[in-house]
Amino acid sequence: MTVELIRIYATSFLGTLGFALLLHAPKKSWLPASIIGGVSYTVYIALLELGSHQAAAMFAAALVGSLLAQFCARKMRMIATIFITLSIVSLVPGLGLYRCMEYLGAGRNALGLQAGVSAMIDIMMIALGVGVGSFIFRLIATRPWLAKH
Amino acid sequence: MAMGESRFMEPLQLAGRLIMENGGETYRVEETITRMGRAFGLERVESFAVPSGLFISYRRKDGDTETSVTRVRKGSRRLSRVDAVNAISRQVEQGKLTCEETLQRLKEIEKNPTGISNLLLLLAAAASGAGFTGMFGGSLLDMLISGVTAGLVEALAHGLERLNLKDAMATLLGSLCSALLPMMLFYFTGIGSVEPIVAGALMPLLPGLAMTNAVQDALRGDMVSGLSHGLSAVLTAVLVAGGALVASAIMSMMGGVPV
Numbered sequence: 001m002t003v004e005l006i007r008i009y010a011t012s013f014l015g016t017l018g019f020a021l022l023l024h025a026p027k028k029s030w031l032p033a034s035i036i037g038g039v040s041y042t043v044y045i046a047l048l049e050l051g052s053h054q055a056a057a058m059f060a061a062a063l064v065g066s067l068l069a070q071f072c073a074r075k076m077r078m079i080a081t082i083f084i085t086l087s088i089v090s091l092v093p094g095l096g097l098y099r100c101m102e103y104l105g106a107g108r109n110a111l112g113l114q115a116g117v118s119a120m121i122d123i124m125m126i127a128l129g130v131g132v133g134s135f136i137f138r139l140i141a142t143r144p145w146l147a148k149h
Numbered sequence: 150m151a152m153g154e155s156r157f158m159e160p161l162q163l164a165g166r167l168i169m170e171n172g173g174e175t176y177r178v179e180e181t182i183t184r185m186g187r188a189f190g191l192e193r194v195e196s197f198a199v200p201s202g203l204f205i206s207y208r209r210k211d212g213d214t215e216t217s218v219t220r221v222r223k224g225s226r227r228l229s230r231v232d233a234v235n236a237i238s239r240q241v242e243q244g245k246l247t248c249e250e251t252l253q254r255l256k257e258i259e260k261n262p263t264g265i266s267n268l269l270l271l272l273a274a275a276a277s278g279a280g281f282t283g284m285f286g287g288s289l290l291d292m293l294i295s296g297v298t299a300g301l302v303e304a305l306a307h308g309l310e311r312l313n314l315k316d317a318m319a320t321l322l323g324s325l326c327s328a329l330l331p332m333m334l335f336y337f338t339g340i341g342s343v344e345p346i347v348a349g350a351l352m353p354l355l356p357g358l359a360m361t362n363a364v365q366d367a368l369r370g371d372m373v374s375g376l377s378h379g380l381s382a383v384l385t386a387v388l389v390a391g392g393a394l395v396a397s398a399i400m401s402m403m404g405g406v407p408v
Contacts, residue, residue: 102344
């Protein structure tokens with residue numbers, strides 16, 4: 001299990017790092033953003049392993065990612081968009097979307113719809129997690145330990 | 150009595166357009182324009198931005214009101230430029246930059262490359278595709294295939310950019326290739342596991358940024374921008390899915406890859 005989680009972390013880190021460059025993110029954001037991207041997907045998988053419902057795990061992972069991202073943006077005095085976007089790219093359900101299309105392409109519509117709906121729920125949970133994360137962060141934004149450096 | 154447009158409008162327009170084109174949120178565009186305008190000593194600075202354009206209006210010292218409309222074309226999504234404009238606006242607020250210096254700096258941001266070469270972008274796409282394939286449970290070989298595919302698709306996107314093809318078309322073709330190449334490889338040689346490879350290679354095409362901005366805009370009450378970004382995200386996702394669907398339909402016709 002631990003080995004599996006390390007593998008998951010390393011690969012989602014790599015994926016997010018590539019994405020950071022593709023979006024032309026500033027150089028000094030590459031490392032912290034990739035660390036956060038790795039954390040959010042690892043949280044998602046770990047929660048699934050612990051028996052969490054898929055949607056709940058996705059929400060929690062997006063929430064953790066969004067909070068870390070905004071904390072990092074504040075500390076590094078950079079725009080939050082960079083970190084928030086990169087914190088959730090690993091969560092976007094590429095596999096679910098692909099499965100949906102694969103089934104539909106093979107004419108197995110019921111399975112395709114099932115995969116599609118599941119991917120849609122994931123996307124909604126990501127949006128919700130990011131939204132709630134922003135809301136919480138604004139509530140605590142005035143605390144001294146969050147002061148800009 | 151001064152006639153014609155004052156020198157203040159151009160830096161405000163350019164700052165707003167740069168943020169919008171490169172993936173900044175709507176509220177950031179409006180806030181930056183208002184703050185910079187006030188720092189220039191203008192009164193009643195108002196701005197209204199949507200993803201496709203921005204409106205700026207302020208009152209000059211001689212009492213005349215100036216208004217401008219700037220059309221924003223779909224941009225290049227270079228986040229470091231948003232960050233750079235943000236830094237400049239902060240300096241303007243602290244009174245460290247004059248209006249002319251600001252305009253000069255902003256023009257440099259628009260003109261200068263972001264320091265990420267095309268080759269590096271290719272490698273980035275490859276790393277991204279390979280990483281996500283591994284994340285979806287692919288083996289090292291799968292990651293390699295996915296990396297090569299994602300790199301090729303990125304190169305294709307650059308080629309299409311030169312041909313001045315619309316973004317939508319590039320996304321569709323990109324996703325078609327991302328799906329078809331690994332499927333063909335498997336079909337003819339039996340190498341690789343198709344599902345994680347294709348899903349990983351498709352990830353760089355999915356609309357993460359538009360999605361984030363849609364949520365952020367809607368939460369701040371910018372409903373028009375939220376809807377616009379949301380629709381853009383949905384459209385991109387549909388195009389990506391469409392390309393993959395066509396690919397798997399083609400494979401299905403060839404007696405293709407088992408699900």
